[in-house]
Amino acid sequence: MKPIFFVLWVMFLFLTGLTWAKSVGPSACGECHAQEFQEWTSSLHAEAFRSAVFQKSWKEHGSKPDCLQCHTTGWKEGTASFAHSGVTCESCHGSMADNHPAAKMPIPxxxxxxRRCHASTHTEWKLSAHGQKNIRCFDCHNVHGTGLRLGGGENLCGSCHTEKQQGFAHATHHKNGLRCNTCHFPQSAEGPDAIMGTGAPGHNLAVGPHICARCHEETVHKSSRMSDLRARVSETQKHMAVAGVENVFDLNEKAKDLQWRLDRARSSAWLTGVLGLLAGLGAGWLGAWLAFRRRS
Ligand code: HEC
Ligand code: HEC
Ligand code: HEC
Ligand code: HEC
Ligand code: HEC
Ligand code: HEC
Ligand code: HEC
Ligand code: HEC
Known part of the structure; x- marks a missing residue:
């Protein structure tokens, strides 16, 4: 190694050491920010180093120091030493500012x-319609605690996508109790050992046929039912095109309206029939009476 690199390396270690020497740890922030601290304590960010799942996996990977860069705070590169276990307040807000709260802390x-830690999820998201419109991670996720805003599911998605539960495929499944996330953010099949931040499912928003196969496997394999389903879908779509509607609710309304007209038409046809019958009977009686009178 050239001496200049060695000097730069030592300076780098010294500077990062200095930076993290100021790091106070999450419970110190918690003294004044009780609510954020409370929520954070129950999150996986707090458990990212301590958790049994990580510890087991880390051992299996020969306790590689590199793993710690995303599972701890204030990690010193190339070593197994770090300032705090887990993803703490300072991982996201930077280390404690001198004179805070007089001096502000950054809100990221x-x-x-x-992206620093959730690299692959960030890439998926960036390319998706959400990334393009800058619907940010924390618009959906509670960053301090765990879980999603508005309780997740239909409430969250529905807060922006009101029209979506009405398309044919959407409405059918919605009626059968499927949630948006069942198809759009499907739990990954790999299980919990997805390391290096590759475990979050579905942020590219694409729904591939393998997702349908999770429930419609028998139809995928016994293709007669699949083609039956396809036929029913295209049949419905044809009806929708003919009726000039875009969603099944409108189609339902149209169908109800037609049914009503048909019923009305039928009942007036019935009335004409009865009147015709009565008139026929009347004419018959009149004819018989005239014939009877002529004979007598
Ligand atoms: C310093 C690295 C790091 C940063 C920065 C980071 N995360 Fe994480 N995050 C992790 C790790 C590691 C885990 C997994 C912890 C575990 O499962 O033990 C995780 C887990 C999660 C989870 C699942 C945990 C749960 O409780 O539901 C979500 C959601 C999440 N992060 C979102 C975010 C968002 C949003 C941001 C940006 C505001 C962010 N993270 C920033 C490292 C990080
Ligand atoms: C995973 C990254 C992450 C971690 C860890 C994190 N925060 Fe935050 N924090 C954010 C983001 C993003 C925002 C802005 C969005 C929001 O308010 O939900 C924020 C906002 C805040 C705010 C401003 C709230 C407001 O409404 O003005 C405070 C105060 C705060 N965090 C304190 C903390 C404390 C204390 C901890 C540790 C116990 C902590 N944060 C841990 C990402 C993080
Ligand atoms: C001595 C009490 C105290 C401590 C310790 C403290 N804060 Fe604050 N913090 C405050 C006050 C007061 C505010 C401004 C009022 C508010 O918005 O809640 C604030 C505001 C913030 C904000 C909003 C932006 C700003 O600066 O106004 C963030 C983010 C934040 N603190 C993060 C942290 C983090 C992270 C830590 C730990 C490293 C921390 N605070 C430690 C008292 C404290
Ligand atoms: C449109 C809303 C939305 C946006 C934006 C979003 N996510 Fe998610 N995220 C979800 C949903 C929904 C899930 C699935 C949660 C479930 O199945 O319980 C999820 C799951 C995750 C998980 C796995 C959590 C777990 O418990 O398994 C991580 C980690 C995560 N997201 C990180 C991110 C990051 C990082 C970003 C930004 C780059 C982001 N998300 C943007 C909605 C969103
Ligand atoms: C904060 C608002 C917001 C929330 C919450 C939200 N979305 Fe979106 N979503 C958008 C926007 C904006 C677009 C881009 C639409 C456009 O360009 O017309 C979009 C696009 C989409 C697309 C279309 C993708 C494509 O490639 O065309 C899907 C699928 C989607 N969202 C699913 C979801 C699901 C599932 C949820 C709930 C987990 C959700 N969204 C929550 C705002 C949101
Ligand atoms: C049965 C699986 C399934 C369910 C459940 C589901 N979707 Fe979809 N969604 C799809 C498929 C398939 C597409 C077509 C786009 C594609 O190929 O990725 C789609 C497309 C979309 C689009 C883009 C629409 C467009 O016209 O471009 C949005 C937005 C969307 N879904 C939102 C939702 C919301 C919100 C929910 C919950 C109310 C939901 N989806 C539930 C499978 C589903
Ligand atoms: C670039 C950042 C990064 C590095 C490096 C990294 N991880 Fe992770 N790891 C994450 C994130 C982010 C999550 C959680 C979200 C997800 O799965 O996408 C996670 C999740 C995990 C989980 C699942 C935890 C749970 O509770 O389900 C294990 C186990 C894990 N990592 C082990 C490792 C091991 C072992 C290494 C080293 C070989 C490593 N990680 C390196 C970012 C990282
Ligand atoms: C979580 C399970 C699940 C997933 C995933 C799923 N479906 Fe379904 N699907 C159902 C249920 C339940 C029904 C209603 C029962 C029935 O009609 O057999 C249904 C019905 C259907 C129907 C018949 C609609 C009707 O009214 O006749 C079609 C077509 C269909 N699904 C296609 C798909 C496609 C395409 C995908 C993938 C984008 C998919 N499904 C994903 C569970 C699922």
Whole structure:
């Protein structure tokens, strides 16, 4: 190694050491930010180093120091030493500012901050319609606690996508109790040992046929039912095109309207029939009476 690199390396270690020497740890922030601290304590970020799942996997990977860069705070590169276990307040907000709260702490409102550790999820998201419109990670996720805003599911998705539960495929499944996430953010099949931040499912929003196969396996394999389903879908879509509607609810309304007209038409046809019958009977009686009178 050239001496200049060695000097730069030592300076780098010294500077990162200095930076993290100021790091105070999450419970110190918690003294004044009780609510954020409370929520954070129950999150997987707090458990990212301590958890049995990580510890087991880390051992299996020969306790590689590199793993710690995303599972701890204030990791010193190339070593197994770090300032705090887990992803603490300072991982996201930077280390404690001198004179805070007089001096402000940064609020990381860009999703770029999450990218440092959630690299592959961030890439998927960036390419998706959500990334393009900058619907940010924390628009959906509770960053301090765990879980999703608005309780997740239909409430969350529905807060922006009101029209979506009405398309044919969407409405049918919605009626059968499927949630948006069942198809759009499907739990990954790999299980919990997805390391290096590759475990979050579905942020590219694409729904591939393998997702349908999770429930419609028998139809995928015994293709007669699949083609039956396809036929029913295209049949319905044809009806929709003919009726000039875009969703099944409108189609239902149209069908109800037609049914009503048909019923009305039928009942007036019935009335004409009865009147015709009565008139026929009347004419018959009149004819018989005239014939009877002529004979007598
Ligand atoms: C995973 C990253 C992350 C961690 C860990 C984190 N925060 Fe935050 N924090 C954010 C983001 C993003 C925002 C802005 C969005 C929001 O308010 O939900 C924020 C907002 C805040 C705010 C401003 C709230 C407001 O409404 O003005 C405070 C105060 C705060 N965090 C304190 C903390 C404390 C204390 C901890 C540790 C117990 C902590 N944060 C841990 C990412 C994080
Ligand atoms: C001595 C009490 C105290 C401590 C310790 C403290 N804060 Fe604060 N913090 C405050 C006060 C007061 C505010 C401003 C009022 C508010 O918005 O709640 C604030 C505001 C913030 C904000 C909003 C942006 C700003 O600066 O106004 C963030 C983010 C934040 N603190 C993060 C942290 C983090 C992370 C830690 C630990 C490293 C920490 N705070 C430690 C008292 C404290
Ligand atoms: C310093 C690295 C790091 C940063 C920065 C970070 N995360 Fe994480 N995050 C992790 C690790 C590691 C885990 C897995 C912890 C575990 O499962 O033990 C995780 C887990 C999660 C989970 C699942 C945990 C749960 O409780 O549901 C969500 C959601 C998440 N992160 C979102 C975010 C968002 C959003 C941001 C940006 C605001 C962010 N993270 C920033 C490292 C990070
Ligand atoms: C449109 C809303 C939305 C946005 C934006 C979003 N996510 Fe998610 N995320 C979800 C949903 C829904 C799930 C699935 C949760 C479930 O199945 O319980 C999820 C799951 C995850 C998980 C796995 C959590 C677990 O418990 O398994 C991580 C980690 C995560 N997201 C990180 C991110 C990051 C990082 C970003 C930004 C780059 C982001 N998300 C943007 C909605 C969103
Ligand atoms: C904060 C608002 C917001 C929330 C919450 C939200 N979305 Fe979106 N979503 C958008 C926007 C904006 C677009 C882009 C639409 C456009 O360009 O017309 C979009 C696009 C989409 C697309 C279309 C993708 C494509 O490639 O065309 C899907 C699928 C989607 N969202 C699913 C979901 C699901 C599932 C949820 C719930 C987990 C959700 N969204 C929550 C705002 C949101
Ligand atoms: C049965 C699986 C399934 C369920 C459940 C589901 N979707 Fe979809 N969604 C799809 C498929 C398939 C597409 C077509 C786009 C594609 O190929 O990725 C789609 C497309 C979309 C689009 C883009 C629409 C467009 O016209 O471009 C949005 C937005 C969307 N879904 C939102 C939702 C919301 C919100 C929910 C919950 C109310 C939901 N989806 C539930 C499978 C589903
Ligand atoms: C670039 C950052 C990064 C590195 C490096 C990294 N991880 Fe992770 N790891 C994450 C994130 C982010 C998550 C959680 C979200 C997800 O799965 O996408 C996670 C999740 C995990 C989980 C699942 C935890 C649970 O509770 O389900 C294990 C186990 C794990 N990592 C082990 C490792 C091991 C072992 C290494 C080293 C070989 C490593 N990680 C390196 C970012 C990282
Ligand atoms: C979580 C399970 C699940 C997933 C995933 C799923 N479906 Fe379904 N699907 C159902 C249920 C339940 C029904 C209603 C029962 C029935 O009609 O057999 C249904 C019905 C259907 C129907 C018949 C609609 C009707 O009214 O006749 C079609 C077509 C269909 N699904 C296609 C798909 C496609 C395409 C996908 C993938 C984008 C998919 N499904 C994903 C569970 C699922």
């Amino acid at each position: 409102v860009s999703s770029d901050m999450c």
